[in-house]
Amino acid sequence: MITVHYFAGIREMTGTHKENFDWAGVTVGQLKERLIQKYPQMQGNSLQFAVNEEYALQTDILSEGDAVALIPPVSGG
């Protein structure tokens, strides 16, 4: 099981703060494709990904228990 966290506009699009998926073993890039299948409106959004609170590459492989976060362009300050 991995947990996917949503924030800001992405959170409003999905209607939830987080979801669990049984996707251990897939890459971050594959997770992105699966999320776009579930949420077609996600297509076209500039997004980065974090795994366990650190920015991740599309090729990183997800492990059981990982916390993934979808990071739309940040706008703090």
Place this chain on the structure above:
Amino acid sequence: MITVHYFAGIREMTGTHKENFDWAGVTVGQLKERLIQKYPQMQGNSLQFAVNEEYALQTDILSEGDAVALIPPVSGG
């Protein structure tokens, strides 16, 4: 009568905060020469002059009632 104000190292050299002189009509440059005659140790100090709280030129002429200040290199901040 004009009043001459001393600060910092110059104040310590003259031993006083201010003095009055009957020097109306002289230029700032002439005042400087007269002060060096009175205080030879003043020679060699980098100094600017203010008249009535504004930086003055050596050629400015002093008027009765003017307040002159000797401004050694500033070191605020």
Place this chain on the structure above:
Amino acid sequence: MKPFSIVTEPINPQLYADYVLRPEAGAVTLFTGHVREWTKGVQTVFLAYEAYVPMAEKKLAQIGQEIEEQWEGTRAAIAHRIGELQISDIAVVIAVSSPHRKTAYEANEYAIERIKEIVPIWKKEIWNDGEQWIGDQKKKPEGELR
């Protein structure tokens, strides 16, 4: 006090200035970012900030570490507030102390630039006639994920 934190209550900037002050420090720069009423002719009613809190705090601490490595003798503290903020409220505070003033300015400005690059915090502007997540502005027109 946590020197790198996401907070939900009003920020007292003096706490952060006090935290970074040391006997070796000749200069302290304190930056506060405030909710501005007007942006490009549009009136803001209020702002809402959201953060991925644990990661945001890690990234603030990372910025602090980058500063202390890049400018010798500096110490930094940063806090960002989330939730609803009204006009003039402080959204972010950055305190930097340094032996010398030039460094204190440079390192402080570096911190705000880095916050805007890497810290997972998002701002929504709420106007009288609408609202927008500010990151949306950077949506790619090509319709492609980065």
Place this chain on the structure above:
Amino acid sequence: MKPFSIVTEPINPQLYADYVLRPEAGAVTLFTGHVREWTKGVQTVFLAYEAYVPMAEKKLAQIGQEIEEQWEGTRAAIAHRIGELQISDIAVVIAVSSPHRKTAYEANEYAIERIKEIVPIWKKEIWNDGEQWIGDQKKKPEGELR
């Protein structure tokens, strides 16, 4: 509160930050210059500052005016303390508000540079084994008046 003043009591920097804050301001920079314990390997015991007070306050106000003319939408406030100051005491505070952050940093740094150029304030460092008016360091070796 006088926005451009020479003071003899401890400085509360927050008063100056509050003074410059306005609804149009997105950024406030607050610089505080502190008495540093060590300068080039020499330990300072305390500092004594002296000013030509009325002229110094005029010059601080002039710097504020220069800033507001040079950077649109800014507001500034500056205070300098005189008398005996201990390690870490605030000698000078500069607050600048601006719609945008870059300006707030630039204008603030401009203020401290101008203070060091034109404001008639003098610093004496007192060490365990001596003292010196800091302006003396610039004494011309040729022995000639400028």
